[in-house]
Amino acid sequence: xxxxxxxxxxxxxxxxxxxxxxxxxxxxxxxxxxxxxxxxxxxxxxxxxxxxxxxxxxxxxxxxxxxxxxxxxxxxxxxxxxxxxxxxxxxxxxxxxxxxxxxxxxxxxxxxxxxxxxxxxxxxxxxxxxxxxxxxxxxxxxxxxxxxxxxxxxxxxxxxxxxxxxxxxxxxxxxxxxxxxxxxxxxxxxxxxxxxxxxxxxxxxxxxxxxxxxxxxxxxxxxxxxxxxxxxxxxxxxxxxxxxxxxxxxxxxxxxxxxxxxxxxxxxxxxxxxxxxxxxxxxxxxxxxxxxxxxxxxxxxxxxxxxxxxxxxx
Numbered sequence: 097x098x099x100x101x102x103x104x105x106x107x108x109x110x111x112x113x114x115x116x117x118x119x120x121x122x123x124x125x126x127x128x129x130x131x132x133x134x135x136x137x138x139x140x141x142x143x144x145x146x147x148x149x150x151x152x153x154x155x156x157x158x159x160x161x162x163x164x165x166x167x168x169x170x171x172x173x174x175x176x177x178x179x180x181x182x183x184x185x186x187x188x189x190x191x192x193x194x195x196x197x198x199x200x201x202x203x204x205x206x207x208x209x210x211x212x213x214x215x216x217x218x219x220x221x222x223x224x225x226x227x228x229x230x231x232x233x234x235x236x237x238x239x240x241x242x243x244x245x246x247x248x249x250x251x252x253x254x255x256x257x258x259x260x261x262x263x264x265x266x267x268x269x270x271x272x273x274x275x276x277x278x279x280x281x282x283x284x285x286x287x288x289x290x291x292x293x294x295x296x297x298x299x300x301x302x303x304x305x306x307x308x309x310x311x312x313x314x315x316x317x318x319x320x321x322x323x324x325x326x327x328x329x330x331x332x333x334x335x336x337x338x339x340x341x342x343x344x345x346x347x348x349x350x351x352x353x354x355x356x357x358x359x360x361x362x363x364x365x366x367x368x369x370x371x372x373x374x375x376x377x378x379x380x381x382x383x384x385x386x387x388x389x390x391x392x393x394x395x396x397x398x399x400x401x402x403x404x405x406x407x408x409x410x
Contacts, residue, residue, distance in 0.1 A: 107381035111374045120201035121373040199235045200227030206293045209381035233292045241285035290387035316399040
């Protein structure tokens with residue numbers, strides 16, 4: 097019988113001792129490492145390339161008037177038109193490539209985490225092959241999770257603007273329901289993605305099976321998520337407690353030495369990036385191992401609280 101401590105220890109060991117996973121962890125980190133909170137903040141946080149596209153949309157370039165002006169520039173400023181067209185094409189190509197690599201990276205982290213835990217490994221070519229094969233269902237599930245979360249937050253926002261006596265009570269109730277619903281969506285999404293990668297589930301089958309798996313293990317899922325949340329919170333507090341002091345001390349120490357200042361800031365940035373990479377690998381490794389244990393015929397992982405309740409009632 098596995099314990100949470102064994103799973104976390106194994107996932108951390110995988111993240112720290114397998115450099116092949118660091119590359120994929122770098123791109124998986126684009127989706128964030130805050131667990132279920134990532135979906136809850138989906139309306140308020142964008143990745144870099146989404147922020148770029150949001151800026152383009154906000155600028156009005158993709159509006160009818162903006163597109164008309166862009167088309168007219170073909171005749172008024174042909175050189176500027178073709179340069180803009182090439183830049184737009186490059187931006188689209190980089191966005192598609194980044195989405196592809198992120199999706200492949202998640203697949204590789206899930207499959208490699210389980211295989212390494214079994215003392216097996218895949219080559220780079222095998223990893224990419226599996227990632228490409230599973231990309232579309234994993235991408236569809238990831239997008240679907242965020243669409244559902246966005247719709248739930250939209251409902252919450254609509255309730256927020258209502259003004260009537262007792263509206264605050266309704267808002268608190270809806271807020272709690274939305275928070276629970278988003279957590280459930282996150283659990284189902286993670287189990288469905290793991291099922292697609294590890295058990296070759298089709299998209300519809302993955303959602304149905306993930307729902308059943310969550311219903312059977314909802315308390316365990318909450319315990320794992322709560323444990324990860326505590327770990328992320330403590331680590332985040334340490335980072336934001338220590339890093340500002342390190343940056344300030346580095347600036348004071350090397351203020352008159354530009355190369356030393358550049359070196360210390362680069363080193364701190366690399367350390368921060370490495371922490372994000374390790375967290376991305378750690379998160380997916382934990383959920384992959386948990387999925388593998390609870391989806392097996394043998395019940396190798398049980399809820400700690402459920403065990404306590406059962407022992408208490410005996």
